[in-house]
Amino acid sequence: MADTFRQAWTEPILYALTQNGNPLNLAGLTVALVGDQTLNRQLTPISFAGTVGISNATEGIVYFNPAATDLVATSSPYYVRWQITDGSGLVSFYPRLNPITWIVQNP
Numbered sequence: 001m002a003d004t005f006r007q008a009w010t011e012p013i014l015y016a017l018t019q020n021g022n023p024l025n026l027a028g029l030t031v032a033l034v035g036d037q038t039l040n041r042q043l044t045p046i047s048f049a050g051t052v053g054i055s056n057a058t059e060g061i062v063y064f065n066p067a068a069t070d071l072v073a074t075s076s077p078y079y080v081r082w083q084i085t086d087g088s089g090l091v092s093f094y095p096r097l098n099p100i101t102w103i104v105q106n107p
Contacts, residue, residue, distance in 0.1 A: 002101040007073045009104075010050075010066055017060040017082060017094045024060035024094070028087060031062050035080030035099065037072075046078065076104035 005013075017024040033052045036043040049067035062082055071078070079099040084092045 001095070001098075002077075002103055004103045004105065005071050006107050007071060007104055008068045008107065009071050010068055013064045013066065014055060015062050015082065015100075017062060017084075023058065024084075026054045026057040026060055026062070026084070029054075029057075030085045032083040032085070033064050033080055034083050034093075035078055037075040037078050039075060043079070046075075071102070071104045073104045073106045076102065078102040078104065 003013075017026070031052055031054055033048055035046055037046040038044075048064070048070045050070050051065045053063055055061040055063045079101055081093045081095065081099045084094065
């Protein structure tokens, strides 16, 4: 899966997380956005400045509000996953297989 954005994008980015085709119930869970960016043709872990959260727990809707400096064309493509943590500290990632690819283009 690949999504395309323009550099300096700040509009919220929403995803619906599912498990076996059904919405993933996120009640009582926390989310984080983790991933890699491409720097000098090498993948490098990225720390986003924007905010993430749960928009609708029962429907599995998560969001990323990127800061203006988060999505940069020269660091594209980005490969991201949603990290889900429960109250016991157990962690899972969505999507489970291949990460989401973000292509960032110049405005």
